[in-house]
Amino acid sequence: MDPKAQPDLTAVLASAYGLPGAVLERLPVGQVTVNYRAHVGNGDQVLFVKHYQGSESDLGAEQDAVDQTQLAGIHQVPVASVRPSVNGDTVVRQDGIAVSVWEWVPGTVVEDGLNPAQQRAAGTTLGRIHTAFADHPAGSGPSAKLEKWLRPDIDKLEATAVKLLGIAGERAQRDAFDEQALRTLAERRAVLHRIPELLDGLPPLTTQVLHGDYSAVNLLFQGDELTAVLDFLPPDPFLVAYELGRIAFDPRTVVLDENWIAAGVNLVGAYLETNPLVPAADVTACARVALLQLMTSLYGVKQHYLKPGLLQEDLDQFWLLRHAAAQRLLAGLGEVESALARAAHHR
Missing domain, CATH: 3.90.1200 (Aminoglycoside 3'-phosphotransferase; Chain: A, domain 2)
Known part of the structure; x- marks a missing residue:
């Protein structure tokens, strides 16, 4: 996403999620999404924001993927928790922006082989x-x-x-x-x-x-x-x-x-x-x-x-x-x- 478009994403977070004043830090991960670490409130709350880049028709698949994550979580699989919007949606499309918001999970990817x-x-x-x-x-x-x-x-x-x-x-x-x-x-x-x-x-x-x-x-x-x-x-x-x-x-x-x-x-x-x-x-x-x-x-x-x-x-x-x-x-x-x-x- 163009950095100039960040204010639009911030506005969606404020109106759809009740998260005013989010400070976004773009992460160097993601192929079909642009991902951010979001600092909200006084900066002590950290969330993961996934901005979808695909077409409208792709959002159904993205919703299915979110549902799979939640189903796995019910079965004691460690997953990030998706944060619903104020209307209870787990994937939001507003003003041409599609997004999901997740609780931040600490951890790193092991790149040299698992012990x-x-x-x-x-x-x-x-x-x-x-x-x-x-x-x-x-x-x-x-x-x-x-x-x-x-x-x-x-x-x-x-x-x-x-x-x-x-x-x-x-x-x-x-x-x-x-x-x-x-x-x-x-x-x-x-x-x-x-x-x-x-x-x-x-x-x-x-x-x-x-x-x-x-x-x-x-x-x-x-x-x-x-x-x-x-x-x-x-x-x-x-x-x-x-x-x-x-x-x-x-x-x-x-x-x-x-x-x-x-x-x-x-x-x-x-x-x-x-x-x-x-x-x-x-x-x-x-x-x-x-x-x-x-x-x-x-x-x-x-x-x-x-x-x-x-x-x-x-x-x-x-x-x-x-x-x-x-x-x-x-x-x-x-x-x-x-x-x-x-x-x-x-x-």
């Missing part, structure tokens, strides 16, 4: 979320997203990799990332033929409503305590194994932790304590699902050569991290799945 206690906290909390959402009405229908995910266009993936290799290879003066891109893209291209066999090895898996984006960037910690799960998505059924594998075998864990298999199983063990009814197949397959997600994505390196992002250096490092994680997961998949099977059957 064992944090792994258990993340696993326990995800188990609560999946238990809470298991019978969500939106989970009863088929998942169009899953049908597409199970049929990746490998020819298109290879063609894109070849295109990126050509761009990097033809540069008159290659920088360090060009050399890394040439190596990693060649490595990725060499294993694309493994994707069908990995998919064929998947058992029937459970789909249900999930958090939707349960990753380290959406978890706030104070020390070992998980203080809040952020940014629930609207209810849309997908694989339980996907969300479990994505956090248990986060690329930071896989690449940075020498004992990454034990770390992943530690998180999964805690998950099983709060979601003991999850089928063993979902647990055993979660690393394979995480691997497939990594192997079928060129995110980061694709942007570098075709449409650089605002924070492209971060995206470059993200690609290198995810590629290294995919290579390690692929090499150790048999060992990982054996460890997960033991955890699933000895819960």
Whole structure:
């Protein structure tokens, strides 16, 4: 949002929420929203303000996401509490501005891999979320997203990799990332033929409503305590194994932790304590699902050569991290799945 528009947002907070004189501090987070820390009253009250940037039609989805957050909170998931407007609305649109207001939750994102206690906290909390959402009405229908995910266009993936290799290879003066891109893209291209066999090895898996984006960037910690799960998505059924594998075998864990298999199983063990009814197949397959997600994505390196992002250096490092994680997961998949099977059957 243009800083000049801040007075308009402040006016909405005053009239719709009864929060006059709010002082807004823009935060460097958010992709589809502009987010602020708001100091109100004498400055001793702190709130989180989310200003939505999408169209009018997007607000229904944003409302659904708020509802999911509240539902999780009812089931003892640590979440930020949404503050209703004076009319009781949790998402407000007024004078062309759409906004929600939340209680401020202390904590920080762990960016270098979760420690064992944090792994258990993340696993326990995800188990609560999946238990809470298991019978969500939106989970009863088929998942169009899953049908597409199970049929990746490998020819298109290879063609894109070849295109990126050509761009990097033809540069008159290659920088360090060009050399890394040439190596990693060649490595990725060499294993694309493994994707069908990995998919064929998947058992029937459970789909249900999930958090939707349960990753380290959406978890706030104070020390070992998980203080809040952020940014629930609207209810849309997908694989339980996907969300479990994505956090248990986060690329930071896989690449940075020498004992990454034990770390992943530690998180999964805690998950099983709060979601003991999850089928063993979902647990055993979660690393394979995480691997497939990594192997079928060129995110980061694709942007570098075709449409650089605002924070492209971060995206470059993200690609290198995810590629290294995919290579390690692929090499150790048999060992990982054996460890997960033991955890699933000895819960």
